[in-house]
Amino acid sequence: MSWCPAGGLSQIPARGARVLKTGNGNVAVFRTFDDKLFALADRCPHRQGPLSQGIVHGTKVTCPLHDWVIDLSTGSAVAPDSGCTSTYPVKVEDGLVYVDLPNG
Ligand code: FES
Numbered sequence: 001m002s003w004c005p006a007g008g009l010s011q012i013p014a015r016g017a018r019v020l021k022t023g024n025g026n027v028a029v030f031r032t033f034d035d036k037l038f039a040l041a042d043r044c045p046h047r048q049g050p051l052s053q054g055i056v057h058g059t060k061v062t063c064p065l066h067d068w069v070i071d072l073s074t075g076s077a078v079a080p081d082s083g084c085t086s087t088y089p090v091k092v093e094d095g096l097v098y099v100d101l102p103n104g
Contacts, residue, residue, distance in 0.1 A: 003091070003098040012037070012097065017052040017061075023103050027088060028052035030072050032059055037090040038072035039099040045070070045083025 004020070012018045012031040019042055020027045026042035028051050036059060042052045049065035059072045069078040075087040089100040 001100045001102055004101050006039075006090075006097040006099050009035075009037075009092055009095050009097055015056040017042075017054075017056070019052045020099065020101075022101055024101075026050075026052070027099060027101065029090060029097060029099060030056055030061060032056060032072070036072075037092065037097060039088040039090045040070070040072065040075050041086040043085055044068060045075075045077055045085050046081065051085070 006020055006029050012029055014031055015033050017028045017030045027039055028042040030038045042050055044051055044063040046066055046068050049063045051061050051063055053064045054061040060069050062069050068081045075085040077083045091098050
């Protein structure tokens with residue numbers, strides 16, 4: 001694991017996401033309305049929909065394809081749906097966002 005730069009905090013819209021391209025696929029960095037950050041694989045556990053294109057509400061995102069709701073803190077689908085996508089640690093230093101990714 002290593003901390004990879006993900007741009008400035010101001011580049012991530014509130015209740016939106018920014019996408020990082022990595023060797024293991026895209027990672028979406030979400031920002032909630034109250035400035036919490038979460039990084040998840042940009043693949044819905046249902047059929048790999050782009051979660052980064054979804055609507056953030058509270059600490060959850062609704063997938064744009066079939067409306068599954070994913071908990072940003074765990075990557076898990078909210079019942080009655082089930083499944084999980086990978087999550088990654090995020091930190092902010094001096095206004096810059098970093099995500100801890102498996103292969104840098
Ligand atoms: S791909 Fe996300 S709900 Fe179907």
